[in-house]
Amino acid sequence: MTTGATRDQIFEELLAAAQARERDGEGAEIYERRGAALEVEEDDDGSRVTESRERGFAVRLYRSGRVAFAAGGPDGAGGLLGLARAAVLRSRARRGARAAPPVPGDARSPVVPVSAPSPGDETLARELLAAFRKFVVAAGEGAVALTEGSVALGERSERVATTAGRDVAWTSRAASLVATVVGRSGGGRFSARVVATAARPEELPLNRLARHAVDRVLLPLHGRPLEVSRLDLLLDSHVAAHLVGRLAPLFFGDEAESLLLARTRDGRDPIAAPLLTLADDASAPGGPVRTPRDGEGTPQSRHVVVERGAPVSRLTDLASAARRGSPSSGNAIRRSWSEPPAIGVTNFFVDPAAGVSPLDLLGGVAKGFFAALLLERPAVDVAANRFRLSVAGYGIEKGRASGRVSEAVVSGRLSDLLRRVEAVGDDLKFVAGAGGGVGSPTLFVPRWKSD
């Protein structure tokens, strides 16, 4: 929580103006974000430092079940209510559903103004880049070079107040590392861009990302293509996490609920194997998102959407929760202050509670394939119930790596893959995806045949 700061006149004036019209049946939510970010980028041409600060305000106006949104910086904040009032007349509700009115305050909502966040520490950013470069050189054994790398450190403070009494403020931080690496060998060159995000700079998985980056450019150069035909399949946590992330929209609000019901015979069938539990948790250890509240100010907590293979709940914002007659799960995400919040994930992951060591999983594979990394974005169509992963990795024989695989396609029916997961690892790892963090441990699927 932010403590101490001067009174924010713009925010207070917007809120007071909105409250003045409450008697006319109008409700409003006022939002403010202050952000500061520092990015240090280095390549063989020099270094670039980018430092940005921003401050923006947004208003959501509710009237007669309709809603309109207007956003502007401090220079233009004064006219936002007027803009929203003009726009709300042209708004329509989805399929006859009325927009949820502003929510009242909750017990844990002390009124604290938004303080100015501080951008990250440039020295720390340079140290992180240097450490990452060392890891790449060590893991690549001279065959891999970091051609471009950047570390971004940011902090933001947010406040939400409604005419119904909610008034909360909070602060969060984020860090990311983006790098381009090039692998060179007698077989040619290959480059790749890798990304890691974390809730704190010190939590950036530098060593893991370096090893991943090296595999990403050397496996396509040194390995051989493999046809995945009836093989035991180990999906590395990195690969599985991206796949899991593509499932997330199935659980957003009420939009894809009919699709999920159709896939599970109105909820009678499981959607996944009994050892799979999917959850969204803004405070998950190792997750790249760590915020106490969502973009509407709702407190966030762990929210299980699939328990032991069966869908049990959905990720909601205030509007979709009101339509369902349940409290919001705290999944209203604001990508920026200038866009209205939309349902999204915080840290969405496969719970590793039932997991075993990845080495134990490997030891149980007689003949199989370990998909270590993705070569392309995964193609997942939940409506068509299909998926396709273009991956690289290692062949496995008798529990040991038998050779490098430059390219393999793992594809088939999505529901089959989810229901045939026979074991999970205990190595939960997160990657950036689905607009937040997505995570999974290693997944074991026996005798998988791609089509």
Next chain:
Amino acid sequence: MIRVERELTEDADDAVRIVSGLLRRGDHGEAFRERRTSVAWNASEAGLLHPAFSDERGTAIRIRRGADTLLLAREGDGPAALREVVRDASRRAGGSPFLKTRPKPTGSPLPPEAGEEERTAALAAALARALPDPRGITAALTIAHIRTTRAVVTSRALVFCGTTSRLVASGFVRRAEATRPFAFQSLAPFGAAADALSHALADAARPVPASGPPAGRVDAVFSPSAASVFWHEVVGHPLEAEGGERHSVLSRVPNAVVGPAGLFVTDDPTRPDLPGHYAFDDEGTPARAVPLVEDGRVTGLLTDRRTGGALSNGHARCSDYRRPPRARISSLVVPAGDVPPESLVERCGHGLFVREISSGSADPESGRFLLVVEAASAIRRGRLGAPLARFALAGDALSSLRHLDAGRSDVPAPASGLGLCVKGGDPVPVGGDSPAILLRGLAVTGGGS
């Protein structure tokens, strides 16, 4: 937009003096001003739902000293914001300009432009035309009309870069059997852009064919629209200057013959009918057409001030004022050939006719590229056959250019499937204009993402 132009340029003399006063001997630098207003709508298969207005204003300053660059960005686009950012920059860069503090004016957001109601009605009508019978269709779209105005202040002049107006849509369209990602962008006047959106959405809502092509090597005729995406990934990106020791598969071989005689590829930001159009780039350098391939030979490189210095050929582009400009593609133009399109299909024999490509990617180091084909038909015995489900085509830049058939169709057309290019996380509008082409030996790799 005249009001915005006036507000961004009315302190020109003062702004130039402030920026030049910040720069020390040997420094290079400029300030960027940007104002972006957008009217966005959530839309479903039932029509437009909730409106969202936004008004973003920002100022940034960039100082280049030797190999190092500092860019500071702050909110606000007026004289006070420029003074604030210059003061902060001078603290960090070691200068000490004397700038009197002036109180920040309290403004108000731009009111919606005249005709906003008519535009909303036109958009609603376009949606209704696209999905006249929405039964069995679920659409979740965001449709936005975005106006971006930019100015660059150098140490010599304030350059007004102009205002661009775009209609942008993204989201997905789902039928029972498949989900199609949907992306659209047009710089055309609003009425024409809304019509184009309606056609694109109607296309996306059509039932998806059940079967794709078999995996393996294949020859393919690319429609003008698909060919533009091919040029973008295979010629455009590898010839964006990166600076330092980094070279791509094409920039490593300047003046080498990589394609058939008679092949010309030019990056032309001055074509006003294409989405990559601008008069000045985001560093204030006048836009210029740059021949990249002439008569099959690599001849050009797209540069900005960082990579080209004073010889920048006007291709510095950024997604917004907070991001440093980089050398990027604008609109790639390939002149027409003299072969009727049906002759290309005949020449292909057995293969594919690729109508639309929804996305692509390329590794500039290795030259490998991947194109996700959204709409295509089989070609059997020189004739068009059944439509195919989504799939991906992969290839290698040098090998594809080498095996490019010398014949090109006699009617070029602007790309409808090319609108936004994301590189390094920075999206910029791009376009293309190409005739249909015949490529041999591409690899079908299955369903695309």
